[in-house]
Amino acid sequence: MSRPLLEVADIFRQHGERWRQRHKGHISLGQLKTMSAIEHCRTVALGGHLLQCQSCQHVHIAYNSCRNRHCPKCQASAAQRWLEARQDDLLPVEYYHVVFTIPSEINDLAYQNKSVIYDILFKAVSKTLMIIAGDKKHLGAKLGATLVLHTWGSAMTHHPHIHGIVPGGGLSAGGQQWVVCKAGFFLPVRVLSRLFRRLFLELLLKAYEENQLHFYYKLKPIEAYQAFSHWLKPLHQKEWVVYAKRPFAGPKAVLAYLSRYTHRVAIANSRLVSMEDDHVTFKWKDYRKKDGDQQKNMTLSVDEFIQRFLLHILPKHFHRIRHIGLFANACRKNNIAQIRQLLVEQKDRSMSEVMSATENPEGSDKPIEFFYRCPECGAHMIIIEVFAYSKKPRAPPEIRIAS
Numbered sequence: 074m075s076r077p078l079l080e081v082a083d084i085f086r087q088h089g090e091r092w093r094q095r096h097k098g099h100i101s102l103g104q105l106k107t108m109s110a111i112e113h114c115r116t117v118a119l120g121g122h123l124l125q126c127q128s129c130q131h132v133h134i135a136y137n138s139c140r141n142r143h144c145p146k147c148q149a150s151a152a153q154r155w156l157e158a159r160q161d162d163l164l165p166v167e168y169y170h171v172v173f174t175i176p177s178e179i180n181d182l183a184y185q186n187k188s189v190i191y192d193i194l195f196k197a198v199s200k201t202l203m204i205i206a207g208d209k210k211h212l213g214a215k216l217g218a219t220l221v222l223h224t225w226g227s228a229m230t231h232h233p234h235i236h237g238i239v240p241g242g243g244l245s246a247g248g249q250q251w252v253v254c255k256a257g258f259f260l261p262v263r264v265l266s267r268l269f270r271r272l273f274l275e276l277l278l279k280a281y282e283e284n285q286l287h288f289y290y291k292l293k294p295i296e297a298y299q300a301f302s303h304w305l306k307p308l309h310q311k312e313w314v315v316y317a318k319r320p321f322a323g324p325k326a327v328l329a330y331l332s333r334y335t336h337r338v339a340i341a342n343s344r345l346v347s348m349e350d351d352h353v354t355f356k357w358k359d360y361r362k363k364d365g366d367q368q369k370n371m372t373l374s375v376d377e378f379i380q381r382f383l384l385h386i387l388p389k390h391f392h393r394i395r396h397i398g399l400f401a402n403a404c405r406k407n408n409i410a411q412i413r414q415l416l417v418e419q420k421d422r423s424m425s426e427v428m429s430a431t432e433n434p435e436g437s438d439k440p441i442e443f444f445y446r447c448p449e450c451g452a453h454m455i456i457i458e459v460f461a462y463s464k465k466p467r468a469p470p471e472i473r474i475a476s
Contacts, residue, residue: 079345081145081382084353085112088375095376104383110139114146122459124445128452135445142393143386145342152336155394156328162400162409165416166251167241168327169259170318173198173269174234176311179277181292183233188388189285190277191222191233197273198235199397205260205268206243212260214243214252217399217408219331222387225339227357228371229381236334238327244399244412251415259317266315274308335394339385346370353378 089108093100113119121136138147175183175194183190198220206216218239226232241254254260280286281301288296295304321327346354354372373381387393399408445454 077342077345079348080342081340081345082111082114084345084348084375084378087348088351088379092376092379100383101386103386103389107141107143107383107386110141111144111146114139114141114144120459120461122456124454125457126447126450126452126454129447129450131447131449131454132457133448133454142336143338145338145340148336148338152333155335156331159331160328162405163328164240164409164412167254167257168321169239169241169254170321170330171202171237171239171259171265172234172314172316172318173201173237173265174232174314174316175273176308176313177232178308178311180231180233182286182288184231184384185289185292186280186286188391189280191224191387191391193273193276193280194233194235195220195222195395197269197276198237199395200272201265201269202237202239202260203398205265211264212243212252212254214245215398216240216243217401217405218397219335219400220395220397221335222393223337224385224387227360229339229357229378229384231384238331244408244415248411249415251412251419257319262315262317265317266313269315270309270311270313273313274305278305339382348375351375 085108089112093105093108115121115136115138117136119137119139121134124133124135125131126133138144138150140147140151142148142151173194175190179190183194199218202216202218206212206214216239218237221236221238222233223236224231224233239259241259242252244250245252281298295301321330340355344356346356348354352372352374354370355378357369357371358367359369360367396402396405399405399412445456446452447454
């Protein structure tokens with residue numbers, strides 16, 4: 074795969090040190106580590122290995138990746154590994170894509186309290202889906218879902234929201250039947266939105282009462298209880314955005330979607346257009362434009378570009394992909410086996426079809442492969458020499474934050 078003409082790493086290498094000096098004392102350790110990792114990714118600093126083709130004897134140098142989850146270059150292989158682990162979890166049923174978004178009024182509070190607010194977002198979405206699905210007026214069953222947190226919009230502004238991939242059905246109360254959604258319809262969006270709003274605001278108020286929230290800069294005026302309550306009040310009346318997309322075209326499409334979506338970062342290198350005169354131009358999509366071409370170019374100063382990218386560095390150890398309900402890690406394997414058996418008994422699809430639907434997520438005739446391929450002839454390559462690293466990929470940054 075050819076290298077993009079411009080990468081986030083190029084911007085960091087050329088302007089990162091100056092940016093860090095300018096913002097010294099206002100950068101988190103996580104942000105500094107991410108910048109350092111991206112700057113050194115696939116360079117001699119992280120070591121590497123010499124590969125030789127077993128067929129044409131072509132020799133190729135490959136430098137090690139930083140493996141940072143915010144690095145645009147490292148996500149393709151990470152997504153592929155995650156995808157392979159998920160193949161056995163697919164069911165031969167309709168899948169739906171749902172999106173839960175918090176109002177923009179909460180974005181600044183979320184940025185200042187990432188771990189708390191993002192966790193509240195996951196809990197509110199999870200409870201909303203489980204409660205509505207469990208209601209006999211809607212589905213009357215226990216469902217499972219894979220939830221993925223994204224914190225950015227197309228322009229890299231702070232826009233926390235959760236994407237959910239949900240099968241169109243669930244297990245009955247006694248676990249004896251697979252209950253199917255109405256054809257082409259998941260759950261009522263308006264009902265989801267109202268419950269999501271209530272649960273999120275209840276959890277937010279609880280976090281405030283337990284002194285889990287911090288208020289800095291322009292949010293300082295709402296730190297007092299009365300001011301915070303007044304700030305919350307309009308949010309109870311506002312319409313919260315919940316989106317439900319029509320079913321995917323089968324399990325293969327679900328896996329293809331997941332492989333692209335689960336390991337996205339704030340901006341892909343492929344969206345970068347140019348870097349000139351201390352400005353960066355990149356492609357973005359204007360979703361506010363309903364008619365015509367939504368694709369546009371945006372130009373930001375390098376300072377603003379780096380600032381926006383670093384808005385989306387997640388707290389240490391925070392899990393941005395979570396499985397809930399039937400797909401929770403502790404019980405996923407047994408639940409999936411049970412559901413498949415029920416589907417066979419209900420003659421929705423034979424077991425042979427179940428297996429064939431999950432063998433090949435991308436619709437290709439080739440399985441997922443992790444060995445090195447020769448760029449010249451496509452044959453296997455083997456490692457014939459290893460280079461030591463001069464810098465650890467997750468080492469502390471070279472500059473210190475002022476206390």
